[in-house]
Amino acid sequence: xxxxxxxxxxxxxxxxxxxxxxxxxxxxxxxxxxxxxxxxxxxxxxxxxxxxxxxxxxxxxxxxxxxxxxxxxxxxxxxxxxxxxxxxxxxxxxxxxxxxxxxxxxxxxxxxxxxxxxxxxxxxxxxxxxxxxxxxxxxxxxxxxxxxxxxxxxxxxxxxxxxxxxxxxxxxxxxxxxxxxxxxxxxxxxxxxxxxxxxxxxxxxxxxxxxxxxxxxxxxxxxxxxxxxxxxxxxxxxxxxxxxxxxxxxxxxxxxxxxxxxxxxxxxxxxxxxxxxxxxxxxxxxxxxxxxxxxxxxxxxxxxxxxxxxxxxxxxxxxxxxxxxxxxxxxxxxxxxxxxxxxxxxxxxxxxxxxxxxxxxxxxxxxxxxxxxxxxxxxxxxxxxxxxxxxxxxxxxxxxxxxxxxxxxxxxxxxxxxxxxxxxxxxxxxxxxxxxxxxxxxxxxxxxxxxxxxxxxxxxxxxxxxxxxxxxxxxxxxxxxxxxxxxxxxxxxxxxxxxxxxxxxxxxxxxxxxxxxxxxxxxxxxxxxxxxxxxxxxxxxxxxxxx
Amino acid sequence: xxxxxxxxxxxxxxxxxxxxxxxxxxxxxxxxxxxxxxxxxxxxxxxxxxxxxxxxxxxxxxxxxxxxxxxxxxxxxxxxxxxxxxxxxxxxxxxxxxxxxxxxxxxxxxxxxxxxxxxxxxxxxxxxxxxxxxxxxxxxxxxxxxxxxxxxxxxxxxxxxxxxxxxxxxxxxxxxxxxxxxxxxxxxxxxxxxxxxxxxxxxxxxxxxxxxxxxxxxxxxxxxxxxxxxxxxxxxxxxxxxxxxxxxxxx
Numbered sequence: 114x115x116x117x118x119x120x121x122x123x124x125x126x127x128x129x130x131x132x133x134x135x136x137x138x139x140x141x142x143x144x145x146x147x148x149x150x151x152x153x154x155x156x157x158x159x160x161x162x163x164x165x166x167x168x169x170x171x172x173x174x175x176x177x178x179x180x181x182x183x184x185x186x187x188x189x190x191x192x193x194x195x196x197x198x199x200x201x202x203x204x205x206x207x208x209x210x211x212x213x214x215x216x217x218x219x220x221x222x223x224x225x226x227x228x229x230x231x232x233x234x235x236x237x238x239x240x241x242x243x244x245x246x247x248x249x250x251x252x253x254x255x256x257x258x259x260x261x262x263x264x265x266x267x268x269x270x271x272x273x274x275x276x277x278x279x280x281x282x283x284x285x286x287x288x289x290x291x292x293x294x295x296x297x298x299x300x301x302x303x304x305x306x307x308x309x310x311x312x313x314x315x316x317x318x319x320x321x322x323x324x325x326x327x328x329x330x331x332x333x334x335x336x337x338x339x340x341x342x343x344x345x346x347x348x349x350x351x352x353x354x355x356x357x358x359x360x361x362x363x364x365x366x367x368x369x370x371x372x373x374x375x376x377x378x379x380x381x382x383x384x385x386x387x388x389x390x391x392x393x394x395x396x397x398x399x400x401x402x403x404x405x406x407x408x409x410x411x412x413x414x415x416x417x418x419x420x421x422x423x424x425x426x427x428x429x430x431x432x433x434x435x436x437x438x439x440x441x442x443x444x445x446x447x448x449x450x451x452x453x454x455x456x457x458x459x460x461x462x463x464x465x466x467x468x469x470x471x472x473x474x475x476x477x478x479x480x481x482x483x484x485x486x487x488x489x490x491x492x493x494x495x496x497x498x499x500x501x502x503x504x505x506x507x508x509x510x511x512x513x514x515x516x517x518x519x520x521x522x523x524x525x526x527x528x529x530x531x532x533x534x535x536x537x538x539x540x541x542x543x544x545x546x547x548x549x550x551x552x553x554x555x556x557x558x559x560x561x562x563x564x565x566x567x568x569x570x571x572x573x574x575x576x577x578x579x580x581x582x583x584x585x586x587x588x589x590x591x592x593x594x595x596x597x598x599x600x601x602x603x604x605x606x607x608x609x610x611x612x613x614x615x616x617x618x619x620x621x622x623x624x625x626x627x628x629x630x631x632x633x634x635x636x637x638x639x640x641x642x643x644x645x646x647x648x649x650x651x652x653x654x655x656x657x658x659x660x
Numbered sequence: 661x662x663x664x665x666x667x668x669x670x671x672x673x674x675x676x677x678x679x680x681x682x683x684x685x686x687x688x689x690x691x692x693x694x695x696x697x698x699x700x701x702x703x704x705x706x707x708x709x710x711x712x713x714x715x716x717x718x719x720x721x722x723x724x725x726x727x728x729x730x731x732x733x734x735x736x737x738x739x740x741x742x743x744x745x746x747x748x749x750x751x752x753x754x755x756x757x758x759x760x761x762x763x764x765x766x767x768x769x770x771x772x773x774x775x776x777x778x779x780x781x782x783x784x785x786x787x788x789x790x791x792x793x794x795x796x797x798x799x800x801x802x803x804x805x806x807x808x809x810x811x812x813x814x815x816x817x818x819x820x821x822x823x824x825x826x827x828x829x830x831x832x833x834x835x836x837x838x839x840x841x842x843x844x845x846x847x848x849x850x851x852x853x854x855x856x857x858x859x860x861x862x863x864x865x866x867x868x869x870x871x872x873x874x875x876x877x878x879x880x881x882x883x884x885x886x887x888x889x890x891x892x893x894x895x896x897x898x899x900x901x902x903x904x905x906x907x908x909x910x911x
Contacts, residue, residue, distance in 0.1 A: 475871045483878035495839045569882035572899040579900040642876030
């Protein structure tokens, strides 16, 4: 929990859930686990609002509650962690992946689930079908069964999982009923533990319930706001039961992360070698999707025969060529693929952790290159390879003149990308009798860059908010005019009236609006790009701590 | 020479040494004598012992040429004025030449007339020229590696460098390309006799692409900002009034 992470979490929450929730959550992040009374007292927000904010946070999985530390009788404590909140930054990427994998239906399912936190299958299916029907042509509508089948597909490939039932805290048995009640004090003999059971510790995690959903999506008849409100209220009081009450589904973020990691490895192989090698690696990763645990160092060994059989049919490479490609992949210095045995024509594994380390290293090198120039990048790579070097050796190996080398090394040192290691010859660290060696430590440098990334994203968000605030007046004006136009069109006005209303926005204002739109888009896409870097560095740091 | 007595041998050797016809060397098992070829003896005919000594020192340094007048003085224990006179003499006899040192252009370095200067480690221009030609098809992709020997031959044939480069120099330059991330190297075991192998191994090089595109962080102004650490909301430098962002957004 660093200052940068805190700042970023606050900004993300404020944008997505509003000021009050952001305040409560940042307070919890800063002070650890607290009970309700302390939260109210320290944030100065009313009981009602705090309760609602906590509900929102729990719904989205950002906050967990457990019984107090002082024993079974003490009030529940609430705890947030910034990991879940930082994932909000990545929501667009999740939705886009679902779109590429499962089409529009998948995209909407994931979008709905991300928005609501968790939902039952039946309500998801209904909402998504309605939304899809909305966008289809007149007379066509979406079958519930289609949406259900996409939903089942998502569950089978583990992209969706059941929410763990909210029993009493500290109860590890999975037979507790799915009632989100307050924990019953003293009812459990199990000791109070602060670990939350993971969704995967429940055996039914990926089981699709038998749901009786027959019907089609309903198209909304009018597009007026009032009508929408009434329909929404009606849905809430919908008393149809579909056989899956109390089974809530959430998005399985870890699975998406594994998917992104695989994508990164495949594109790295494609960049370094060629398309066919990347296809082979993609096949290998696809075959080990559900058999490899998330924290594994490498996939399970796959025999060359299996790989040959599982290759996509449009890649007609004969068997000896496949063997050659595999040998090439194994011999590559990046060590994406390793050989684990000879049975079955050769057993091959994908080295996941090593690939992540290489990708993180390439990220660090690219940052140094763009920021300080290619010669500094050369020195940086040299130090990464050769670990500890004296200044003279750096000059010799990198073929950089002495003065420039000194300058560059000192710049890198001041930015903390390079460290100095002193090796004394004498017990007193006399400067003339000490070796000074330059070195680069990959892991601490990666952590530092990760914090810089968080700060960058926070800066981008703040700039976006600032730009919007600056042009608030203009935006409001354009919104009013759009509303007037829409109402005039609906009530069938003449073209002259429409043009008259349109001309209320002057040309320079239009230009300003256009520029503003471009700026906001640029800032948005920049946030997504920095998030890619964040993902790589985070995965690398996590993989080293797990090992 | 078995038919001579040892004393006679010794006398003969001494005479030849004084005439400057023989070179006296020492190796692990004793003293060795080597016949000086006639040409080199004629060179030194007119010089006296001191000049011979200085010449010897310069010759010993080979083509590294790292002895300036101070070094020669140190090695021969002769006073500075003497050394200068001798050097001028030898230069006029065209036995040595002065070459400008790359490191400090004021110093002069002396070496035998018929040798050529070797590039020093900070020979930037030369190395750059050699490296630029490296981007050429010589170091090829994917399936065909190039051995260091082949690269060396190619560069020599190209004739882009004014001085001769040895295979070691080529390998140093290739190493810098590795540190640039443009080339990668593998070592394979090779039989002793194959051309270009050193100690039973051969180094193979090939050109590579980078593993990732420039990363997302550096596509934003914050990734390249020189005052990144000073930037806070509400301060002098903040995201709201950042000039780099303004320029980047209007780009």
